Amino acid sequence: MSPATNTERSHKAQKVLERFDKKLSRQVVSSLVSCVHCGMCTDSCHYVLANPDDPSYAPAYKADRIRRIFKRHFDWTGRVAPWWVHARSVYTDDDLEELKDIVFGKCTNCRRCTINCPMGVDFATFNRMARGLLVSVGVMPEGVSVVSKDQWEIGNQMGVLKEDYIETLEWMAEELQMELNDPEATIPIDVPDCDIVYSINPREIKYDPRTIADAAKIFYAAGEHWTMPSEGWDMTNFGLFSGDDDLGGAVARRLYEKVSDLRGKTLVISECGHGYRSTRCEGPNWAKQDINDFAMESSVSTMLRYIRDGRITVDKTRNTTPVTFHDSCNNARSCGFFEEPRELLNLVCSDFREMYPNRAENYCCTGGGGAMSMSEYTPRRLKSAKIKAEQLKATGAKIVVTSCHNCVDGLSDLIRHYNLDMKVTQLVNLVADALVIEPKAEAPEAAVPVATADGELAGYTILVADDEPDLVTFVSTLLEDHGATVIGASNGEEALSLARAHKPDLITLDITMPGMSGDEVFVALRKDPDLRGIKACIITGRPELRRLIYERPVTPPEGYIDKPVDEESILTNVKKILEVHHES
């Protein structure tokens, strides 16, 4: 089959058609030909529920935008009677832009419509294919291009450099040693012949290092022989979202090769839905590689095994706040992984409440399919999150637990947007909180790193900018108690002029301030040759911040703290950014 040529067609449109043919697997063709337009999938889509009067959100409508190209060029019905089957080609770059808006902006590839289709049409599969075709000619949201390029070239989705990764692991190891009062509590790096090689999501390094420390604590308590790799550590795979199978293969291969080099027995994937699906299920196909020399499992299974085998002891009365569980689409719908997290939750929490619908029927967090990286669609995404907000609220829980970093971000955004009184956490945090660790009998005190809590920020000047006076006071007092010189600013203009006058080492910046917003202050700082070296930590409850992270109009902030803030997250982030280490 070859596409009809058309001299009027743009170069990019022609290239899309040429590649379309190569992507037509049996599974894709079967989904493309079998829709009978019964409409049973319509109400399964969160976009439809939020936009009941707009037919362009219906799964079958969206699917038909891709299907009609297939019909026009690769299916006999469209070649014989194109008008009859609504066959239509793509001709111009504008046609491709229009397709981009649908395949990236109106679907999170959550596959909820798939399980509600009696004909077995898997729209998400060919939606992903269409994304890949557009990416191959450079048509994609800016955020998708930024993240893809980071993962291709730096080796992880967030552009974390090797030295920052290692430094964060060392930092978390120090924190752990302090907490456990045991210098042997470490985060081993590149140790060969371990039982477990632990891979993570770069978000953990950049914005949530506590999940790494918590996992390390659990491995410590279990007496595990484990390691983290110095390279090939990112188990996420943006190829799943961008539709780029080459990226999918390259990323998976780096991870597999590193585990093989280290002769690890099991690759443990930290809690991440798309990471789990990509690494365990899709990766071997993309990488064209059979994985026989090591096993792969989710860290949820690892933690559950530790409890079942008596390797760790947990006390569920330490987690008494009511919790509910959000199933990540990739874990639940695509991998059938939904009972293990529930079993684990019931072991470490005393008040677990189910959310309805759940498991494979659960609604998407609405941040899936790479949606968190595409800020141009943020209003659309948050509108479509209405059903998820209602689901969360109905549980009456105060904490929503999810085994997916992407869902943590998606849920956090919608919780703020819909003003829900909830916070998001992961199983690793709850298991670590419930851990019962016997204190070490004779800790060799002298060998333990000593925290010089009182003065560890001495010599640093920190500018705290926030329009909430209480927050300025809270953060300033905390930092001053640890030795820092602190200057307060209550709006953007003041922050910028104080930055010019004092050249602080660090600015903590609220995004939502009257007048010049924190976002604008941050970009102004980065663009000013004299100020761009000042480190910045964004403190926010606003999802639009993602533009700074994913689209990179300027070098991203060094740190990022979600509101509401607490002492631990402020101190951990500030010390990490300023590279303040405990004295040993």
Add this chain to the structure above:
Amino acid sequence: MNETIRIGDTTVRLIKGDITDQEIEAFVYYARHNLALGSGFGTAITVRGGPDIQKELDTLGPIETTEVVVSNAGELKADKIIHAVGPRFQEVDLPAKLATTIRNCLSAAREHDISSLAFPPMGVGFYGVPLDLCARIMLATFQEVLRQSPGMREIVICANDSREYEPFRQLLQNFSTTKEYVQ
């Protein structure tokens, strides 16, 4: 296995590593038209090299496909960076444009007395240039340019991972100075 060959006076060496972190006189960065460093290796250049690099680039762009500019490398281990806007995303005449971009990198190196230069596999990965095509064009262009105008001491091909390394290794292994590497 031969991962180092000679073309005339020049050593061509294949390594695996992070191109922005090499002890080398200069390296090539596959740039955007507006010379914004952006993400990927651009992040590494900004973070490790400091803000002055982008500041200098702001005075040098924008440039067209196949054109190159040379900047200082700030606090990076290299002295200079050659920012080359190669072809991308299946664009028209990609092989010819890629060869021209590589030629322009080598002449910029000569003009700036750079005798040791690292190239990434040009345009592979994010920009979608097929690896095999890239490897053949790079070696063919090196051969063509270095024969006509010797003087370069060393060219390093810096692959990011084994997927990128392998096709270059195979080509270098079968390398013969009498054989032309056609595009």
